[in-house]
Amino acid sequence: MVMTRSEPDSCPGVLRLHEAADGPLARIRVPGGRLNPEQLQTLAEAARDLGDGRIELTSRGNVQLRGMRDAAALEQRLTAAGLLPSATHERVRNIIASPLSGRVGGIADVHGLVPPLDAGLRGAPRLADLPGRVLFTLDDGRGDVSGLGGDIGVHGVDGENFALLLGGADSGLRVPADAAVQLMLTAAHEFLDLREGRWRVHEIEDGPRRLADRLLLAHPGLDTTATRVETTAPQDIPIGWLTQGDDLVTLGAGVRLGSLEARVAEFVAAIERPIYLTPWRSLIITDLEEWAAEQVVRVLAPLGLIFDANSPWLQVSACAGQPGCAKSLTDVRADLAEAVETARVLPPSTPAFPRDSLLPEEVVASGRQHWSGCSRHCGRPRGPVTDVTATPTGYRIDPPES
Numbered sequence: 280m281v282m283t284r285s286e287p288d289s290c291p292g293v294l295r296l297h298e299a300a301d302g303p304l305a306r307i308r309v310p311g312g313r314l315n316p317e318q319l320q321t322l323a324e325a326a327r328d329l330g331d332g333r334i335e336l337t338s339r340g341n342v343q344l345r346g347m348r349d350a351a352a353l354e355q356r357l358t359a360a361g362l363l364p365s366a367t368h369e370r371v372r373n374i375i376a377s378p379l380s381g382r383v384g385g386i387a388d389v390h391g392l393v394p395p396l397d398a399g400l401r402g403a404p405r406l407a408d409l410p411g412r413v414l415f416t417l418d419d420g421r422g423d424v425s426g427l428g429g430d431i432g433v434h435g436v437d438g439e440n441f442a443l444l445l446g447g448a449d450s451g452l453r454v455p456a457d458a459a460v461q462l463m464l465t466a467a468h469e470f471l472d473l474r475e476g477r478w479r480v481h482e483i484e485d486g487p488r489r490l491a492d493r494l495l496l497a498h499p500g501l502d503t504t505a506t507r508v509e510t511t512a513p514q515d516i517p518i519g520w521l522t523q524g525d526d527l528v529t530l531g532a533g534v535r536l537g538s539l540e541a542r543v544a545e546f547v548a549a550i551e552r553p554i555y556l557t558p559w560r561s562l563i564i565t566d567l568e569e570w571a572a573e574q575v576v577r578v579l580a581p582l583g584l585i586f587d588a589n590s591p592w593l594q595v596s597a598c599a600g601q602p603g604c605a606k607s608l609t610d611v612r613a614d615l616a617e618a619v620e621t622a623r624v625l626p627p628s629t630p631a632f633p634r635d636s637l638l639p640e641e642v643v644a645s646g647r648q649h650w651s652g653c654s655r656h657c658g659r660p661r662g663p664v665t666d667v668t669a670t671p672t673g674y675r676i677d678p679p680e681s
């Protein structure tokens with residue numbers, strides 16, 4: 280769909296908090312989802328000391344802190360932890376990378392591209408004008424993040440070359456690994472030239488093709504191909520025990536409704552290993568010896584982290600709802616939690632039918648489902664998903680079209 284935006288985008292950051300119904304909300308960009316243990320500890324302390332005690336994970340692998348009582352103290356803490364390296368470019372650092380890259384599976388290792396891409400964004404004064412919604416994706420060839428609706432991205436096609444994605448689809452341009460970051464930065468500049476007030480590449484009429492044409496003019500040596508990489512939203516997220524190529528262990532940990540308690544985050548930080556936030560609102564804890572991984576599961580599973588890929592919590596998501604959103608008709612997250620705990624979230628194979636005017640305790644839905652406090656469906660994941668929507672007459676269930 281082609282659309283024109285008349286207003287500037289209003290994405291929150293650390294220096295521009297969003298006035299949510301439950302208080303100021305800060306969104307902190309975490310390029311590539313990577314946090315070191317000290318940074319996770321800083322976030323946990325900020326959530327506990329200055330906010331509502333929880334770290335919200337977002338669908339872009341970023342984090343949000345709600346109910347921020349002291350914006351200046353937050354800025355100071357995040358800056359000291361290296362989580363706010365630029366005041367001018369903080370909202371444009373939206374970079375998702377395949378979380379398991381370089382450790383488990385994949386064709387290329389894309390984590391090494393994140394720091395130069397982030398530095399390149401921050402180093403170009405003009406790129407501070409990118410809308411906060413622009414998303415960069417770095418997919419190591421397994422197809423886990425290319426289907427997440429990025430604007431500018433690369434997708435590994437072999438160990439040395441990437442496909443360039445524009446507007447979430449393969450442009451047909453091919454670039455070697457050592458030129459990939461520069462090409463993405465050039466694409467960001469060209470997008471600014473083309474955008475005429477629009478926020479996303481796909482919102483520009485014929486945007487991906489026009490952008491590709493401009494890139495070919497700027498880089499005439501680029502390879503092109505008629506064979507396109509298909510991009511689809513992944514349905515399975517990495518959960519549980521994953522053996523790395525070097526025989527160490529990565530643990531994928533689900534987080535209930537993407538809301539991580541500060542004290543649980545502190546336990547994760549205390550493991551002292553690199554941590555990745557995923558765009559599926561989960562955690563990846565890396566580089567563990569087997570005995571250490573066993574201990575981590577033993578300690579963190581009782582605290583609510585999910586290491587069982589069959590858990591119904593992994594089928595469900597929800598918008599902020601009450602009390603965080605003034606538009607919400609109800610506390611959808613509490614209603615959804617009750618549905619999970621009383622076994623009303625059924626396996627995906629169960630037949631599903633539309634229903635409406637339901638009391639919270641009457642809602643029974645199967646498979647992937649997203650609960651919303653109104654019809655805007657904020658935070659709805661990509662791909663087939665059942666909508667459970669609060670309406671003035673009760674909940675409505677809309678299964679995905681088959």
Ligand code: SF4
Binds near residue numbers: 604605606651652656
């Ligand atoms: S879906 Fe509606 S209720 Fe939920 S966060 Fe968005 S606007 Fe608020």
